[in-house]
Amino acid sequence: MPAPIQFHFDFSSPYGYIGAEKIEALAARHGRGVDWHPMLLGVAFRTTGSQPLTTIPLKGDYTKHDVPRSARFHDVALVMPSKFPIATQAPARIVLWQRERDAWRCGALVKTLYRAYFVDDRDIGDPDIAADVAATTGLDREAARAAIDDPAWKDALRREVEAAMAKGVFGSPFVFVPRGEGHDPGEPFWGSDRFDQIDRWLAKGGF
């Protein structure tokens, strides 16, 4: 089986959520799996000088209009959360913890956490809520809750974010299609609006 697609995302990113809902079907059409990489956009924003989209003059108003419209366009259920943006260390650490235990079930976990935030308006930035939501996928609630405060998983998330930025990740979603050339991170695609390009790239091996 060819190398999986690398999917980087922040749980506070609505376009990341839309992308997470679409990436597995896109990858599967080309016989690929998906590796899930939680990201902290706030760290990247310190390097790029950016800030949460909705807080930027002009761009913020547009984004609040574009997000629900893009969700409708892609047939993804979405209700902008009452608290936005949120800090996403808690759900990100649960994903890293679960990824090491059972990478195959990561996709279901990521989508369940994302939907709790972007459909059911639950503040998954709260460690207790993140653990509650994760438990609905069959995970051990107390073990997931403990992972959030565990220095080992805090450190793992720090390293994950550093590694992503070293590969060039600065937004969400951010996808790499492996090119199979050693340590090359792959062909980079930023945004849920590059999925048409990813599709053609996978079909033709480049363009």
Added chain:
Amino acid sequence: MPAPIQFHFDFSSPYGYIGAEKIEALAARHGRGVDWHPMLLGVAFRTTGSQPLTTIPLKGDYTKHDVPRSARFHDVALVMPSKFPIATQAPARIVLWQRERDAWRCGALVKTLYRAYFVDDRDIGDPDIAADVAATTGLDREAARAAIDDPAWKDALRREVEAAMAKGVFGSPFVFVPRGEGHDPGEPFWGSDRFDQIDRWLAKGGF
């Protein structure tokens, strides 16, 4: 005939160029024309706190890779100019001057100026070069050159940019699909990567 699509762009924007190459065919499929609105992104950046994409850490490197790839994806000829970005007052004023004289020929003028910059590497920010290029579309070279320095057209461009920002324009390309509701500017779409949404919006009258 239904109201034309409003196309806002900056001559220094590669995604604006890609959009300019595609918008007329997209509009024509739905029986629409295109109104051309030159923009000065630098003015908008003072409001949004942004800067030219290629100068931003991480995002700059990605953009330099994404621009030529997106041009190939959309089958548009593009060579990144040796001088980038450029000030675009000169070509913008020629477009406003020509728009008042003969709006129907604006599309050909915009695309000729854009191609001079993004295919032939000519610095259309230079007033003499902008006038030379405009003359290849049949315009009076000296009259076009004079318009660039004419206070009336300087003022017209200032008003054009202010009006665009009052409608919410902050990037390039920026498209409005008129909804026919009085003074409403229309449904806004930012980026050459929203053309699939524009297409569906025009086909279905919204979604």
